[in-house]
Every structure is written in structure tokens, then in C-alpha cells.
Amino acid sequence: MTDAAQDTEYDVVVIGAGPVGENVADRTRAAGLSTAVVESELVGGECSYWACMPSKALLRPVVARADARKVPGLDGAVRGPLDADAVLAYRDDEAAHWKDDGQVAWLEGIGADVHRGRGRLSGVRQVTVTGPDGPDGTEKRLTARHAVAVCTGSRAVVPPLPGADGVRPWTSREATSAHQVPGRLVVVGGGVVGVEMATAWQGLGAQVTMLVRGDRLLPKMEPFAGELVGEALAGAGARVLTGVSASSVRREGENGPVTVELDDGRSLEADEILFATGRAPRTDDLGLDTVGLEPGSWLSVDDSCRVEGSDWLYAVGDVNHRALLTHQGKYQARVAGAAIAARATGTPPPATGRWEAHAATADHAAVPQVVFTDPEAASVGLTLAEAEEAGHRVRAVDYDLASVAGSGLYVKGYRGHARMVVDLDREVLLGVTFVGPGVGELLHSATVAVVGEVPLDRLWHAVPAYPTISEVWLRLLETFRG
Template sequence: MTDADRAQNDEYDVVVIGAGPVGENVADRARAAGLSTAVIESELIGGECSYWACMPSKALLRPVVARADARRVPGLSGAVGGPLDADAVLAHRDEQTSHWKDDGQVAWLDSIGADIFRGKGRLTGTRQVSVTAEDGSERHLTARHAVAVCTGSRAVVPALPGLADVRPWTSREATSAKEVPGRLVVVGGGVVGVEMATVWQGLGAEVTMLVRGKRLLPKMEPFAGDLVAEALTEAGARILTGVSAKSVRRAGADGPVTVELDNGESLETDEILFATGRAPRTDDLGLDTVGLTPGSWLAVDDSCLVEGSDWLYAVGDVNHRALLTHQGKYQARIAGAAIAARAQETPLLETDRWGAHAATADHAAVPQVVFTDPEAASVGLTLAEAEAAGHRVRAVDYDLASVAGSGLYAQGYTGRARMVVDLDRDILLGVTFVGPGIGELLHSATVAVAGEVPIERLWHAVPAYPTISEVWLRLLETYRG
């Protein structure tokens, strides 16, 4: 629906700023409740995840990981010894991003009856939003009940001497690059850093990682980063820990980049990727017009209502609770239900822990899969986090290579599993798996953690033999002794 086709009624029950997966889900829940909804987007409908994050990165990772898996299967390993067809991999990535066209996502929003406004959305007062289109024209929208800010986050690039002339990669450039660089320096050892190192090393680049801390994946159990580092090193990547880039410079317009390190060493590379964190996309959102600080993360309650407001919601990355697409979509379902209930003047009776209007999982059961080789997956608290929170806990570890299904999955399988048990309540507070093919195990752990399933009941959840999921039985046996 174009602006010309739209009725000139600029008042809606709900106005959503940002049409990524989070904004789309808020709109969907609002429309399902019968609320008129406007959605504002300045880039592509579908957002970061669809075009520059989740979808392209996993499309790039899948061939790399599949080849690694195949090389560990007797009778197949000899057939996959050569390099990947990089052009085919990049073409598949382009298909998965719909060639950076959003027609399908637009059609979906149209199908649920949400009105789309293309342009920059900005708060101008209580329940007031302006939309500035590319041609400079403006529309002014009023929300009867709620405005939901779903603008996501952007990559943070450090202020280094020479950076402007280097044209560094962020996650966007790393997932949309049109050719494989000969050499790539990756600054950062978090999820984006290790996944992109895996991709480009697998496609033939010479990769060097610069990690300020002591290990990769610092927010997961220590063994996760250790096992991923071992595999990346074995694949040919160089990992330097305890170092940072001090300055960068590029020779000419398209020449090599020299990276000076704070330990006195220098590196030469063709491209440099900064995977050094995220910042909220709230700089030019008009937060000051409603008493909030521009450029800040937005603090919310468990229904995603901005603190101190009765109409403004912040959903997804902008509230800094859990910067993951699936978690933002979960928040959107919670927020959408809360918006609908408040619009219908229905008391929010389910704001308690695990209630329909409370995003409790943001605190207790956030699942994440890192799609490296090996995969790393976790949900809930690590052992260190549980101890820091004051829980009396026990960590139960098991070597995944000792499970029958692992040996069938891959020759020379290497992996590890851990569950963190709350000894006072006899439930799981967290679970971590590291190993080939373990990403699909994570939802069983998420159900156990979110459901607070007692250990004695888990004993009756019988894993099929011979699968990798039999690790559940081995963990429980180890715990029971």
C-alpha cells in the first residue's frame, strides 16, 4: 500500500518504529488483537536479521560447517577434500537475503493489515510520531494507545587513528561482501567475530583474530571459547589474545591495510572487521521530546513498557536485555499481548514470573547457538553467573565424545556438555553444549530451564538411542552418582 492509496487518517491504535523481525511481530500481535497499526521503516522491511545478520551469516556458515562435518565421516571424507566453491556460496547467501529486496516482507505486512510508512520515524511528543520520507515530505502520526520503538542496534567501531580512510568492515560488510579477501583481520572474539572468522577462513581467506581478553566467547562457559579456538587454529586461523589494534592505515585507495597493535607488533591485511559490540539505534529518535536521553538504551519493565511511561514500549535490542533476534521476537509477543490488554482496559493479571505479560526468559532462559565448527550452544546461567547470583550450585560435566551417537556422527568427535544444577531447588539453571551438530539439542535444554523441570522428572525423559541427545542421560547419571 502506497501513501497515495492510503486514507488520510493518520491516527492509529499502535505505531511501530522499525520493521525488523521485532517490529513485525509487535505489529502482528497488535493486528491479531484488532488494533489498527502503522509500521515505519527507513531501510528494508525485515531489518538487520534478514539482510545483514542472521540469514546471510548462517547461509555463509552452513557450507563451511557441512564440509567440516563431511570430512569427519568415513567413506565421505575423501570426496570433500578440495576448496569450497566460493561463488556458489555467495550466490546462495544472496538468495537467502532475497537479493536485498523486501517485496516478500512487505507483502506479509500488507497481508495482516498493517500500514507501512517508508521513512525516518521520530518521536515528537507523547504518542506523537513524525515520518520523514526520502523526498523530505513529512507525515504526522498519533497513537491512541502505544508507540513501540523497535529500531534495533548498530555495530560499534572504535575511534582509531586512520580508521576513516580504511573503510573497515562491520557485521554488515562481513555478511554482504561480494568476494573473498586474501587476508582478513577480525577484531573481537565474541559471536560475530568467531562466526565471521569461521566463514572467511573456510572460504579461503587468511584470518587473524585480535582478542582483547583471554579467550573467545567470554560470555559463555570457558570451555566453549577454548574448543572453538582450538578448531579455528587447526583450520589455519591465527588468534592473538590480550592485544588490541592501536591504529590502522590503508595504502592508497584499495591497497593493503596496516594494523599497529598495542604490543608493538604490526599486521598487514586486505580487510579488517571490527566485531566490537553494539549500540542502540536511538540517536535521532526524538527521545528528548519525551524526557529521555538520545542515544541511550531504553530501560523497560517485563512487559517492555519504558520505565516512567504508560504508552511507550521498547522492544528488542534497544532495551539491552538480550541482543538476539529470537529473544526480541519473544519480547514482541509479550509486549503485543500487554499492549492489547491495556488498550482493552483489561488489567494485566499475568505480570508475575512466567506470566503472559512478563518476558521472564530474558532473565532466566536466554538460548543462543554459535554456528561455528564446533557449534557452541547455551541457555540460562553459566556456572560463574549462577555463583555470582548467590545460588548454591553444582556443575555437572560430560565428554560428548563418550556418547554413542557422537561417535556415529563424526570420527574423532570432540565436545563437552555442562549442566548447572540449583542444589536447593533441584532444577537446572543453565546448560551448555559444545560440539559438532549440537545446535538442535538446545531447545530440549531451554524447555528444561524455562520449565524449571525437577531433576527427578528429567530422569523420566528418555533420550533415543543412539543419538547425541543421550548426553542428557549421562549428565543425569553423573549427577546422581
Template sequence: MDDAPRTYDVVVIGAGPVGENVADRTRAAGLTTVVVESELVGGECSYWACMPSKALLRPVIARADARRLPGLDQAVAGPLDTAAVLARRDEFASHWKDDGQVGWLESVGVDLVRGHARLDGPRAVTVTTADGGTVRLTARHAVAVCTGTAAALPELPGLTDVAPWTSREATSAKEAPGRLVVVGGGVVAVEMATAWQALGSQVTVLVRGRALLPRMEPFAGELVADGLREAGADVRYGVSVTSVAREGGRPDGELRVVLDDGGELTADEILFATGRTPRTGDIGLETVGLTPGGWLTVDDTCRVTGVEDGWLYAVGDVNHRALLTHQGKYQARMAGAAIGARAQGAPVDDAPWGAHVATADIAAVPQVVFTDPEIGSVGLTAAEAERAGLRVRTVDHDLANTAGASLYADGYRGRARMVVDLDAGHLVGVTFAGPGVGELLHSATIAVVGRVPVDRLWHAVPSYPTVSEVWLRLLETYRG
């Protein structure tokens, strides 16, 4: 028998970090809120992406740093304890149990319904539970779609039969495969290649284009490629997979990977890190006049465009603005505040950088790539700035030429670039590449978001001797 209909101020579909933050903000605004989740509360980031991947990578990077320090290098000369690394990874993924996350929802007064949610007309959501039951939900003010994305797999002969890895399998695998082929050149590809090469796999990276990390400054991908090769990985450009098959059709059979250049590879596992697709194919979009399966277009408050009365929101990856957990959580804070303001009849501050808009999704997206070396970037690359019609000046500096970097590690290699809007007089983009640069990134993010004049940055004195001294060197070069 169907449950009686339940009415809330806000219904959130998806209990990943984005959905959790929308719910937190709407509850803080005094609105009753329910979250619907079909898998684990905590979502992709907690169990199959951010947390387990970085748990895999942290020992890899720590060892790489230690090997560059005389007095410590011999102590870490041996292989990583793969079993211990995987056990620590399991702890960070909460052993794929969501009790802690469920407890947090309860602590902030958010109800949880487990099951598959579908829109069922304006402000209505129908949930099919695991036992075949039905829960009907109605929202007085807003429904927020926070369903995220799934790995996009190419259409290849034999692919479905070989059980390929996606990001989920790559972050949750119970042992290191002997030979791993990684298809792709983006963040997932390079991070997982870094991790599994260090954990004992022989990794081959196949890149269809001519560069790793093609959306970043060119030197970022070049340095990461150097690091992978020095670690023992094989990085190949301009090549694609045309078919895959397992020996004898067995699930544990050796993989035969055929390439478009006529070559072949054998492997134990193959990871496709070839993009993401929105989880919007079966959530009832057609019942509110939208096309299922695509990205949802939103305004800067994350309200879906083209829906009458403006009750539908799409927050996080599903709106395709910035496919990063921290940006999705940022959107969630803004969308939750906007939902609260509209519900109370209060003004909505939707001007750029206002209290209810996700302006940084366009102007100042920070990202760290946890490879060896690390990459940190925020804002526009030089090429993006020029395509946007800005009159810019690009300033580069060799990170090794700072006292902090020379102390950080012998043979430190890295590079920094800032992109200055000459007409506005402030930074529009910054990229760092080198060991430990992830912790430099927030200073750059503040400079870009705050549009701090370059002349004022001259007075922000970096501590000596730290790697952040690179800021002084960049500004010295700019001032001449």
C-alpha cells in the same frame, strides 16, 4: 505539502523481525497498526545478520562434518565453491529486496510508511520520507520503538578513512578477501572468522581479552579457538589495534594494522566485531523527556519506564535485555499482547512467566554459535549462578563418550555441562559444545524454562544412539 495526520491504535518504529512481530500481535488483538521503516522491511536479521551469516556458515559446517566421515572425507577434500556459497547467501538475503516482507505486512493488515521516524511528543511520530515529505502519525494506545542496534566502532586513528568492515559488510561481501583481520572475541567475530577462513581468506583474530566467547562457559571458547586454528586461522589474545591505514590512502590499498604490543599486520580487510550500540540517537526521545542515544529501560512488558501514562514501549535490542533476534521476537509477542490487553482494559498478567511478560530474558536465554564446533547454551553459566548467590552443582560430560557422537563423526570432540540449583532441584543453565549440538539446545531450554525437577528429567529417556544420550550421562553423574 505535508500529508494529513493519520491516527492508528499502535505505531511501530522499525520493521525488523521485532517490529513485525509487535505489529502482528497488535493486529491479532484487533488494533489498527502502522510500521515505519527507513531501510528494508525485515531489518538487520534478514539482510545483514542471522540469515546471510548462517547461509555463509552452513556449507562450512556441512563440509567439516563430512570430512570426519570415512567414505565421504575424500569426496569433500577440496575447497568450497565460494561463488556458489555467496550466490546461495544472496538468495537467503532476498538479494537485498524486501518485496516479500512488504507483502507479508499487507497480508496481516499492517500499513507501512517508509522514512525516518522521530517521536514528536506523547503518542506522536513524525516521519520524513525519502522525497523530503512529512507524514504525521498519532497513536491512540502505544508507540513501540523497535529500531535495534548498529555496530559499535572504536575511536582509532585513521579508522574512518579505511572503510572497515562491520557485521554488515562481513555478511554481504561479494568476494573473499585474501587476508582478513577480525577484531573481537564474541559471536560475530568467531562466526565470521569461521566463514571467511573456509571461503578462502587468511584470517587473523585479535582478542583484547584472554578468551573467545567470554560470556559463555570457558570450555566453549577454548574449543572454538582450537577449531579456528585447525582450520588455519591465527588467534591472538591480549592484543589491541592502535591504528589502521591503507597504503597510499587508496580505498583498495593494503591495510597496515598497528598493534599495542608493537607488532604490525598487513591485510586486505579488517572487521571490527566489538559490540553494538542502540539506534536511539535521532528518534526524538528528547521530546518525551528521555535522553537520546542510550539504551531504553523497560519493565517486563517492555513498557519504557519514566514515561507518563505508559504509552511508550521499547522492544528488542534497544532495551538491552537480550540482544538476539529470537529473544526480541519473544519480547515482541509479549509486548504486543500487553498492548492489546491494556487497550481493551483487560487484566495484564505481569507475574513472572505470565502471558504478558518477557521473563525468559533474564532466566533462560538460548543461543547457538554456528562455529566448528557449534556452541549451544541457555540460562546461567556456573560462574553467573554463583555470582547470583545460588548454591549450585556443576556436572560435566565428554560428549565424545556417547554412542551418538561416535556415529556422528570420527574423532568427535565436545563437552556438555549442566548447572543445577541444589536448593530448587532443577537446572538453571546448560551448555553444549560440539558438532551438531545446536539441535540439542531446545530440550535444555525447555528444562530450564519449565524448571523441570532433576528427578523427573531422569524419566526423560533419550533415543539411542543419538547425541542426546548425553542427558542420561549427565544425570547419571549427578545421581551418583
């Protein structure tokens, strides 16, 4: 830990030491810029301790068992319940038992100074740190010669339902760090967090009921994604109620059950309730007002992640609301770090340009995402509806993944679907979606095709190995050609 004096000057000050802040620091240090990183919680951030890593550790045994039950010769060996204690212990290991020593050592190893405490803007290029590093409760003042990067991420939103404050609801943090399997769990929300946590806890033995305000799960993906995931959840024993919302909640006593009143007059009882109903920026206590910005707001940025109207302030990752995904935030961090270094050395990046080192173009054109449910859902780029809304002349090309030889070998009774959205004017891909067991590992090939704007005539020569699920690429191209 740094022993810096109360007033210290750096080239760059990063507020937030999650994966995004770590990557900004890595790029600025690689460019030779002195860098301070300020963190109020655990170095490694939401992804390491309450999101990506613990959630996927909970999901992996559930999905692996579901796949194994569909493999002849193996199915009979995996009919019993999962060892929930072993799964939770595995999750604890993947979350490093909520200790950040290793990540602190990594940051210090690249030459960044780590400051424990809450960082707030206190003026142009000024950051005040209060908390554990301040002796006797005093403050430290950090000055940035070139840039301050806000990498504070986002937080889960609990809707203002009557009674919500009194039931101690789960958010994504509690859902990924709980140490007991609830007997009954109500999940409010049908997006990624909702379906992943419903899959995980149902697989670990909870009786799950999902409340989905809209008419389908995963509303930001192609419609068939939510349909297939919803059917599988129902097949596993979960109840998926669409077109319904909670109107109020209450808990009986300190540890009693939660009663959920629905807007259609019905009521449900559960041991825990998870609100997976959206995210808000962590900017409400950041001192934005000291630099003329609105506290609690998302920060609008250009493609280099520099805050609009500023020549020194950057907002990277969830906080800019461009693509709320860890891998996309890390991508933005690499772009922002390169842009900060270029401007610091007097070689500013081009004012415009796509797919440049200083432009996060993929935020607009090629955001990849895998939903780690059973089946998996994986997508990159635009859906058919998004492409049409953007004014592209497009065609959706669909194929049943169960018709590919490799899928039948993967599991018996494979169910899945693939779609590519073709720009008919240029004959390149604008988007691709796969749903089915194991399709997450197919996604990067689709991402390369979308980012590279590879002509379909050239993709024809990318021969998929037989018999793999990736043979779907050949089938999609054959369908397009007719």
C-alpha cells in the same frame, strides 16, 4: 504501500520493521488494533539482510564440509576448496537479494499500514515520518491512541582507533554482504560475530587473524566453549591472538592493504579488517528528547517492554539491551503486543508475575543462543559463574560429549563437552551449555528443561533415543546422581 493522508491516527505505531517490529504488529493486529509500521531501510531488518540469514548461509557450507571431512567414506570426496561463488550466490538468495517485497506483502497481508521513511518521536504518542512516503519532501504525522513501540534495533560500533575512519572497515554488515573473499582478513573481537565471521571467511579461503583483547573467545559463555572453538579455528588455519589489541590502523591508497599496529609493538597487514566490537542502540535520531529521554541511549523497560516511567511508550528488541538476539526480540514482541492489547482493552496485565503472557521472564532466566561455528556452541540460562554470582547454591555437572555413542557415529574423532548447572536447593537446572558438532539442535530440550524448571527426578524419565548425541542427558543425570 499505504496512501494515508499526512495526519493519520492509529491504535499502535511501530517504529522499525525488522523481525521485532513485524511481530509487534502481528500481535496488535491479531487483537484487532489498527497498526502502522514505519521503516527507513528494508522491511525485515538487520536479521534478514545483514545478520542471521546471510551469516548462516555463509557458515552452513563451511560447517557441513568440516563435518563431512570427519565421516569415513565421505572424507575423501570433500577435500577440495569450497566453491566460493556458489556459496556467495546461496547467501544472496537467503538474503532475498536485499529486496523486501515479500516482507512488505506479509505486513500488508495482516492489515498493517507500511510507511516508508524515517520515524521520529515528536511528542507524546506522536510520530513524524520523513522520507520516501512524504510527497515533495513533506512530513507525515502519525498519532497513536494507545502505544508507540520503538523497534529500531542496534548498530555495530567501530572503536575510536587512530586511522579507523580512513580504512573503510568492515562491520557485521559488510562481513555478511561482501561479494569477494579477501585474501587476508583481520577480525578484531572474540565474541559471537567475530568467531562466526572468522569461521565463515577462513572456510571460504581467506587467511584470518583474530585479535582478542581478553584471554579467550566467547567470554560470555562457559570457558570451555571458547577454548574448543579457538582450537578448531587454529586447526583450520586461522591465527588467534589473545591478550592483544589494535592501537592504530591505516590503508595504503584507495584499495591498498590495511596495516594494523598492535599494542605489543607488532604489526599486521591485511586486505580487509572487521571490527566485531559491540553494538549501540539505534536511538540517536529518534526524537527521544521530545519525550524526556536521552538521545542515543538504551531504553530501560519493565517485563512487558514498556519504557519505565511511561504509560504508552514501548521499547522492544535490541534497543532495550536485555538480550540482543533476534529470537529473543521476537519473544519480547509477542509479550509486548499482548500487553499493549490488554491495556488497550482495559484489562491490564498483572503488575508482577513470572512466566506470564505479558512478562518477558526468559530475558532474565532462559536466554538460548547457538554460535554456528565449527564446533557449534549452544547455551541457555546461567553459566556456573553467573549462577554463583547471583547467590545460588549450585553444582556444575560436566560430561565429555565424545563419550556418547551417538557422537562417534556423527563424525569420527568427535570433540565436545556438555555442562549443566544445577540448583542444589531445588534440584532444577539453571543453565546448560553444549559444545560440539551438531549440538545446536540439542539446545531446545535444554531450554524446555530450564524454562519448565523440570525436577531432575522427572528428567530421569525423559529417555533419550539410542544412539543419538542427546544421550548426553542420561550421562549428565547419572553423573549428578553419582
